[in-house]
Amino acid sequence: MHKIFIDGRAGTTGLRIEQRLSQRRDIELLTLPQNLLKDADARADMLNTADVSFLCLPDDAARQSAALATNPNSVLIDASTAHRTSAGWAYGIPELGQAYRVAIQTGKRIANPGCHSSGFIALVKPLVDAGLLAKDAQLTCISLTGYTGGGKETIATYEADSRTRGDALSAPMQYALQQQHKHLPEMTAHTGLVHAPAFCPVIADYDCGMEVTVPVHGASRSAVLACYKDFYANAAMIHVTDSAEPRPASCFAGRDSMELCVAGHDERLLLIARFDNLGKGACGAALQCMNLVIGTDETEGLVL
Numbered sequence: 001m002h003k004i005f006i007d008g009r010a011g012t013t014g015l016r017i018e019q020r021l022s023q024r025r026d027i028e029l030l031t032l033p034q035n036l037l038k039d040a041d042a043r044a045d046m047l048n049t050a051d052v053s054f055l056c057l058p059d060d061a062a063r064q065s066a067a068l069a070t071n072p073n074s075v076l077i078d079a080s081t082a083h084r085t086s087a088g089w090a091y092g093i094p095e096l097g098q099a100y101r102v103a104i105q106t107g108k109r110i111a112n113p114g115c116h117s118s119g120f121i122a123l124v125k126p127l128v129d130a131g132l133l134a135k136d137a138q139l140t141c142i143s144l145t146g147y148t149g150g151g152k153e154t155i156a157t158y159e160a161d162s163r164t165r166g167d168a169l170s171a172p173m174q175y176a177l178q179q180q181h182k183h184l185p186e187m188t189a190h191t192g193l194v195h196a197p198a199f200c201p202v203i204a205d206y207d208c209g210m211e212v213t214v215p216v217h218g219a220s221r222s223a224v225l226a227c228y229k230d231f232y233a234n235a236a237m238i239h240v241t242d243s244a245e246p247r248p249a250s251c252f253a254g255r256d257s258m259e260l261c262v263a264g265h266d267e268r269l270l271l272i273a274r275f276d277n278l279g280k281g282a283c284g285a286a287l288q289c290m291n292l293v294i295g296t297d298e299t300e301g302l303v304l
Contacts (some may be wrong), residue, residue, distance in 0.1 A: 003050045004029055004054070005046040006054045028117040028197055040064075047237070051073075055077070056080075056130070062078050063082050066109070075108050075110065091109050092285055093113050095122070095232060096125055101292070104293065112193075114183040115282055119281070120141050122260060122273050123212065125192065126232075132227055133232075136194045137195070139198070139216070142214075143204070143211070145201065145204070145209075146204065146210065147206070149278070173204075176199065210274070212273040225262050236304075237299070237302070239257060241260070242261075244272070248276065251276045254279070255276055256285075256304065
């Protein structure tokens with residue numbers, strides 16, 4: 001029986017992780033009473049008692065919790081942005097290569113990837129590694145997400161009665177227009193790119209589902225597909241399809257897998273990743289990493 005603690009279980013990711021883990025018989029969930037949720041000593045005791053702790057917290061709070069975990073055998077999986085490019089922290093997409101997988105399996109500090117960045121990295125890294133994209137390529141990324149990707153305040157705003165929220169939220173909305181989105185550092189670091197992409201995230205009036213699109217000029221569609229199929233040949237959670245038919249961004253809602261496809265022709269391609277922003281883009285990825293840490297099947301308790 002593995003002891004698991006969720007620090008910040010009241011948040012969107014924490015609630016979904018707790019819901020999934022409560023259905024498993026190989027997990028003992030450690031919890032704190034409501035009055036001790038912000039007590040540093042009580043949280044430190046949980047962090048150092050648990051085999052694995054999930055940090056579902058804002059960045060500064062995640063750094064504080066990481067400092068409280070002094071037991072060398074305790075594993076932290078941080079769902080915040082705080083450690084995604086930090087030395088000594090594994091990056092939580094095992095499909096990116098054997099080095100990533102081993103680092104997750106053997107490391108004590110794991111940074112869960114961001115939702116937008118998961119799709120972008122899955123699409124771009126194999127092509128950079130294979131030389132089909134230059135490291136100095138200047139790319140664009142358009143990422144459409146359900147509003148649950150925006151956190152508790154955004155969820156509350158979108159789920160408010162339309163009479164109180166107004167009509168402004170009834171259509172897709174671009175955001176992070178200043179090109180300073182918090183996912184950009186990991187999108188660059190874990191693809192090997194020299195330049196961050198011109199990034200256009202779009203939030204829409206539906207709850208879950210994400211479609212990340214990267215336009216590319218002058219690459220062979222067959223070569224790109226072959227590269228993906230080879231790179232993800234043994235991946236349990238990332239699937240490559242020959243079909244590039246239009247599908248709703250919500251088509252993977254409730255699932256923890258990711259689908260990659262390539263649309264267009266050899267002059268202009270669209271590289272597309274479809275998944276649930278709260279699945280492979282958040283808690284599904286975190287649970288996959290936990291499964292690897294505790295030595296069970298990486299898909300245990302996940303929805304494919």
